[in-house]
Structures are given as structure tokens and as C-alpha cells.
Amino acid sequence: MSSAKTRPANRVxxxxxxxxxxxxxxxxxxxAAIGRDAHHRENPVAGVFLTAWPFLAGAALGWIAAKAWRSPLSVRRxxxxxxxxxxVGGMLLRGLTGQTVVLPFVIxxxxxxxxxxxxxxxLGAAAAKFRNR
Structure with missing residues (x-):
């Protein structure tokens, strides 16, 4: 098999x-760090990860659902x-694990x-358009 058949030409x-x-x-x-700092919470490093993990998990689900690796810099895709x-994933996971989910935080x-x-x-899309001019 040729490499053209095993690997698409437009592969990122x-x-x-x-x-x-x-x-x-x-x-x-x-x-997460900015939010923790704004509220002067203890355990800055562990606290950042405690705050961030639901959002990181939700982002991973977003990557998988959208197959984002096919066009990772695309705003739309x-x-x-x-x-x-x-x-959404972050807020759901926060709620399911007893972390705070209040309207001001959601906003x-x-x-x-x-x-x-x-x-x-x-910014990347704008820079690409500028370069292509």
C-alpha cells in the first residue's frame, strides 16, 4: 500500500x-488558577487541580465528540x-461531586x-488570513 492511501494528504x-x-x-x-486566586483559597496547587479537573474532563469529551484532532485549531470544528x-461537562461533574455550581460562576x-x-x-485564524494576503 502506498502512504497516500494509509495517510490522508490533509492530515494535521x-x-x-x-x-x-x-x-x-x-x-x-x-x-482555575485565576478563579482560585480571586477567592483567596488555600492549597493553591492542589486547589487549582481540584477546580480544573471537571473542566479538563469535559474538554476531553469535547475533543472526542468533535474528533478535534482532525482540525484542532478550527474555531467551528x-x-x-x-x-x-x-x-457543560465541567458544570455537570462539579455538581455530581458536590462542588459549587451557582449562576454567577456559570456565567x-x-x-x-x-x-x-x-x-x-x-487569533490563529486571523493570523493565517493575514499571512495568506
Whole structure:
């Protein structure tokens, strides 16, 4: 078999997929760290992971549902799914594990995660359009 049949020509390089996944993880951790810092909680490192894990799990589900590795920098194909997965999955998991889920937090999480998870993808798309001019 030729490599053209085993690997599509438009396949996204693994380093791009890994970079997008890492960016999502770092940005969700930053969201959790900013929130923890704003509320002056104890155990900063463990607390960040306690706050972040439901959102990270939800983002992973979003990656899987959207098959985001096929177009990890796409706002529409990957970003929206990762954002909604992290938000909805994160809130559901927080609620199921007895963590706080109140309207002000949902609003802040919605806006913050959208800014973070969609923002870098939008910037990347704008930069690509600019480069192609």
C-alpha cells in the first residue's frame, strides 16, 4: 500500500494536535488558577487541580465528540466543541461531586472559557488570513 492511501494528504501534523491540546489544558488550568486566586483559597496547587479537573474532563469529551484532532485549531470544528464540553461537562461533574455550581460562576466560566478556548483559535485564524494576503 502506498502512504497516500494509509495517510490522508490533509492530515494535521501531530505537533499541531499536541500543541492545541496542551493549549487547552494550560488555558483551563489558568482559568482555575485565576478563579482560585480571586477567592483567596488555600492549597493553591492542589486547589487549582481540584477546580480544573471537571473542566479538563469535559474538554476531553469535547475533543472526542468533535474528533478535534482532525482540525484542532478550527474555531467551528474543534473550539466550540471543546468550549461547550469543558463548560457543560465541567458544570455537570462539579455538581455530581458536590462542588459549587451557582449562576454567577456559570456565567464567569462561560465567558472565561469562551475567551480562552475560542480566543487563541480565532487569533490563529486571523493570523493565517493575514499571512495568506
Amino acid at each position: 501534523p501531530a505537533k499541531i494536535v499536541l500543541a492545541a491540546a496542551a493549549a487547552d489544558i494550560v488555558l483551563i488550568l489558568a482559568f 474543534a473550539g466550540v466543541a471543546v468550549w461547550l464540553g469543558s463548560l 464567569v466560566a462561560t465567558l472565561s472559557l469562551a475567551l480562552f478556548l475560542l480566543g487563541y483559535r480565532l
